[in-house]
Amino acid sequence: MARNPVTWLGxxxxxxxxxxxxxxxxxxxxxxxATGTIRGRRAAAxxxxxxxxxLRVAGEQIKDDVLSRxxxxxxQLEESVTARGGVVHWARDAEEAxxxxxxxxxxxxxxxxxxxxxxxxxxxxxxxxxxxxxxxxIETDLAELIVQLGDDRPSHILVPAIHRxxxxxxxxxxxxxxxxxxxxPADLAEAARVYLREKFLTAKVAISGANFAVADSGxxxxxxxxGNGRMCLTLPETLIxxxxxxxxxxxxxxxxxxxxxxxxxxxxxxxxxYTSVWTxxxxxxxxxxxxxxxxxxxxxxxxxxxxGRQALRCIRCSACLNVCPVYERTGxxxxxxxxxxxxxxxxxxxxxxxxxxxxxxxxxxxxxxxGACFEVCPVxxxxxxxxxxxxxxxxxxxxxTAESVAMAAAAWVFREASRYExxxxxxxxxxxxxxxxxxxxxxxxxxxxxxxxxxPAPPSESFRAWWRKNRG
Amino acid sequence: xxxxxxxxxxxxxxxxxTARAVVRLxxxxxxxxxxxxxxxxxxxxxxxxxxxxxxxPLARKYTDVFGDYDHVVAPSGSCAGMVREVxxxxxESPPRTFELAEFLVDVLGVTDVGAWFPHRVTYHPTCxxxxxxxxxxxPLALLRAVKALDLVELxxxxxCCGFGGxxxxxxxxxxxxxxxxxxxxxxxxxxxxxxxxDNSCLMHIGGGLSRLRTGVRPVHLAEILASTEEDPWLxxx
Amino acid sequence: xxxxxxxxxxxxxxxxVPPVAPTVRGYDREGTGGVELFAERVADYRAIxxxxxxxxEALERLKGKRIVAPHDxxxxxxxxxxxxxxxxxxxxxxxxxxxxxxxxxxxIADTGTIVLDGSEGQGxxxxxxxxxxxxxxVRVDQIAASVPEALQRLEPTRxxxxxxxPSATSDIELNRVxxxxxxxxxxVLIVG
Ligand code: SF4
Numbered sequence: 001m002a003r004n005p006v007t008w009l010g011x012x013x014x015x016x017x018x019x020x021x022x023x024x025x026x027x028x029x030x031x032x033x034a035t036g037t038i039r040g041r042r043a044a045a046x047x048x049x050x051x052x053x054x055l056r057v058a059g060e061q062i063k064d065d066v067l068s069r070x071x072x073x074x075x076q077l078e079e080s081v082t083a084r085g086g087v088v089h090w091a092r093d094a095e096e097a098x099x100x101x102x103x104x105x106x107x108x109x110x111x112x113x114x115x116x117x118x119x120x121x122x123x124x125x126x127x128x129x130x131x132x133x134x135x136x137x138i139e140t141d142l143a144e145l146i147v148q149l150g151d152d153r154p155s156h157i158l159v160p161a162i163h164r165x166x167x168x169x170x171x172x173x174x175x176x177x178x179x180x181x182x183x184x185p186a187d188l189a190e191a192a193r194v195y196l197r198e199k200f201l202t203a204k205v206a207i208s209g210a211n212f213a214v215a216d217s218g219x220x221x222x223x224x225x226x227g228n229g230r231m232c233l234t235l236p237e238t239l240i241x242x243x244x245x246x247x248x249x250x251x252x253x254x255x256x257x258x259x260x261x262x263x264x265x266x267x268x269x270x271x272x273x274y275t276s277v278w279t280x281x282x283x284x285x286x287x288x289x290x291x292x293x294x295x296x297x298x299x300x301x302x303x304x305x306x307x308g309r310q311a312l313r314c315i316r317c318s319a320c321l322n323v324c325p326v327y328e329r330t331g332x333x334x335x336x337x338x339x340x341x342x343x344x345x346x347x348x349x350x351x352x353x354x355x356x357x358x359x360x361x362x363x364x365x366x367x368x369x370x371g372a373c374f375e376v377c378p379v380x381x382x383x384x385x386x387x388x389x390x391x392x393x394x395x396x397x398x399x400x401t402a403e404s405v406a407m408a409a410a411a412w413v414f415r416e417a418s419r420y421e422x423x424x425x426x427x428x429x430x431x432x433x434x435x436x437x438x439x440x441x442x443x444x445x446x447x448x449x450x451x452x453x454x455x456p457a458p459p460s461e462s463f464r465a466w467w468r469k470n471r472g
Numbered sequence: 473x474x475x476x477x478x479x480x481x482x483x484x485x486x487x488x489x490t491a492r493a494v495v496r497l498x499x500x501x502x503x504x505x506x507x508x509x510x511x512x513x514x515x516x517x518x519x520x521x522x523x524x525x526x527x528x529p530l531a532r533k534y535t536d537v538f539g540d541y542d543h544v545v546a547p548s549g550s551c552a553g554m555v556r557e558v559x560x561x562x563x564e565s566p567p568r569t570f571e572l573a574e575f576l577v578d579v580l581g582v583t584d585v586g587a588w589f590p591h592r593v594t595y596h597p598t599c600x601x602x603x604x605x606x607x608x609x610x611p612l613a614l615l616r617a618v619k620a621l622d623l624v625e626l627x628x629x630x631x632c633c634g635f636g637g638x639x640x641x642x643x644x645x646x647x648x649x650x651x652x653x654x655x656x657x658x659x660x661x662x663x664x665x666x667x668x669x670d671n672s673c674l675m676h677i678g679g680g681l682s683r684l685r686t687g688v689r690p691v692h693l694a695e696i697l698a699s700t701e702e703d704p705w706l707x708x709x
Numbered sequence: 710x711x712x713x714x715x716x717x718x719x720x721x722x723x724x725x726v727p728p729v730a731p732t733v734r735g736y737d738r739e740g741t742g743g744v745e746l747f748a749e750r751v752a753d754y755r756a757i758x759x760x761x762x763x764x765x766e767a768l769e770r771l772k773g774k775r776i777v778a779p780h781d782x783x784x785x786x787x788x789x790x791x792x793x794x795x796x797x798x799x800x801x802x803x804x805x806x807x808x809x810x811x812x813x814x815x816x817i818a819d820t821g822t823i824v825l826d827g828s829e830g831q832g833x834x835x836x837x838x839x840x841x842x843x844x845x846x847v848r849v850d851q852i853a854a855s856v857p858e859a860l861q862r863l864e865p866t867r868x869x870x871x872x873x874x875p876s877a878t879s880d881i882e883l884n885r886v887x888x889x890x891x892x893x894x895x896x897v898l899i900v901g
Contacts, residue, residue, distance in 0.1 A: 015643050015645070018643065018645060019645055030882070034883040038883045051735070051737045057735065058734055058735070061730070061733060062732050064729045065731075068727065068728050068729050069726075071718045071722055074717075074718070090713040090714040092716055096713060142881070142889065143880035146880070159879065159880050185884065185886040186886050186887075186888065189878055189881070189886050189889045193888075196890065214865060218866070219866065226876055226878045226880075226889035227876035228889070228890045230834065230870065230890070230891060234834045234838055252860065253857075253860065259856050259860070269873070270819070270873070271820040271822045271871065271873035273875070273876055273877050273891065274871065275871035276834075276868075276870055277865065277869035278868050279865065279866040282867075285827055285835075286834055286835075296720070300717060300721055303726060304723070304724040309726065325631055325632045326646055365642050366643060367636070368599070368635065368636025368637075368639045368640075369636055369637070369639070370603070370632035370636070371600070372630075388522065391520070392522045395521070395522035407518060407523045408526065410526075411526035411527075411530065415533065420481070420512045424484075424485050440683070448640075449641055449679075451644060452648040452680060453648075453676060453679030454680075454682040455679060456486055456675060456678070458486055459486065459488050459708075461488060464479070464484055464507070464509060466488055467507045468509070472509070
């Protein structure tokens, strides 16, 4: 089987990648500013809802329902889309999906296509595959455009160029668009508007993702802000939508939950500026040819894991990234995947499906388990629990290591109070290492601790020794 | 009320003063405190690092040691969280286990424990107390009632300090970057004492503060609450 | 060899995900907001809002402009002094107009949202997308209090566009800036 392009070929493990990212002070400043802003705004947008917790529970339950009868719902979706004049395609993996889309573009004689931001197409490396096949895909979402023009990689699922500040964006635009522009966000947005206008008005084929697909009606839903989505979904003659098989909701009514959860969680708005809903083809309005490509690419394998499958509830709001203290320091590119942050740490390794891959296996450890992600997740994915679950898989895949030997020894000691007490007494030797009551350097692996932190010298007497003496 | 103290392995070994403070405090409030000597560790480090199988016998041991008690109190939000939230997923039905602040406020129903602590203090509400247990601002309520204590708010208090168990070693640089921001927040308050309900986080932040020779002392919440005019807190770290 | 479809469905079945209990809809499905809340929330998006009693009078503001209007808007909206543009219109003609006047299908008070469904007085989707200015008339009886109530009033298989303020982006430093590809000015007339 071909390797899953959800991780970038040649990416270092998380600690190594983080080492580079942490040294980039500009990056850290940009991230701190952006995530700090959105955190506060999200909290306010959620704070005005009195039924937020009930909405989260409903969101969780609807998605769990979808996962429990995914086969039936997918067939239902296919039937409703087909009945309304759409064509449904199925793809087992990235390669298969890319080939379907490329063939569709070729059938339309399209050399250039416009794209609405989509995680699914980023995950399968569609742009690269199209390029290799002679079709140029133009990203029309502002942040995606910044990444594309900057020959960069995405670092956030909602705002892929979050690692760039306004002056960096200005520099990229001036260089690639050949225009003079200030670093005012309004001017930068205007530059993108002018640059893309012509492309929208002439494109014959558009490619989109989907936020939701309603099984019973066959309706596809895309939420966006800028209007680039509406351009792509409305003007071209042919529309190709690529979506993961888990993006379903059973009924139209279920959307009432997600249309409340998603905007507040992602951009901290009561509602995003534009949401488009279409069902197959509408004569006289919008694209007259519609293709829906359903991709698996590791999802069915994820579904098999009773703990890990909750990652498939994700609606890609990015709230967990914005509150994550690790993400805030390292940025998204350290995760080596289009899915960074807490959701990336649990979804990416599962989609890769191989814990012997050292990069993927390093991701579940990229967390202090602080739980901020779980707290904000609109579909209540217990990310910390999935992280520890995947850590166990990573440990198992690694087999015998210095760490596993030490852990086994520690567990052996802890199983008996008498052994534990002996070890405590032996440990008090460490006092001699301490200078004026603190230890400033330890041999490896303790050196990883003492590189930045002193260690308290163990006391002359443990608590249990004291208890035995005074109370026992 | 008969209460079992689960000291936690870290506090038992490195910070006995905290456990002694819990005993003093609870006895002052009329509890009879027992310390079953068979206790060791809740298995959190193993579980969180991916050694789930090793954590199982430790969870079992916990149930065996404390099973007869109606109330177990631990001076650690994360160990109490491990017992309450994770042990059941390992097949155990653990006894009711409380973090100190929630035990005082919810079970004993007190916020003024009669403490005296004439210092400027800021409080870091550790992640597991906050998010796993939902301890909320109970610790702050307890601190506000302490006589002579000058409580200063910690900016961005809910942000993780970067400890995270073995995370601090496996992703040491990221952990250190988080620590640096936490220390900046602590230093901005001008507090002499940084308090928390968990010695693991305190060891991490305190280790950083000590390395920088800041003079800010890490002091567990229990030690502040145990301190009285007659029997005041004495610096041990 | 099995087709992709068969194989994916087989893998799903093979995962044997247990059935779940029915969804508990404990959230508020009613909402209490009306005209005032709607007006306030639309304005929060930096759209321009007026509560009016007489539409033709309020349309004076369009005088001298070249405005697109679906052929089936109420005849009284097509006031004198405006160059009205009707279908069929090319993409270029829409792009070069000064604006568009439409009605709507439903509005949502809670979120300050207008929903178009392509039925009477709204035209096809491109009409409200390419012109840089959108003037939308909302009747009071079209305002639903909540998102659930609004969805209930809509027919999902129609082409729907939910509009909450003018086009905007949060892509630069996660701060909202109004005005990208969609209409940069949204003006709403609420008719009592
Ligand atoms: S895991 Fe939850 S918080 Fe994170 S992106 Fe997905 S839905 Fe949003």
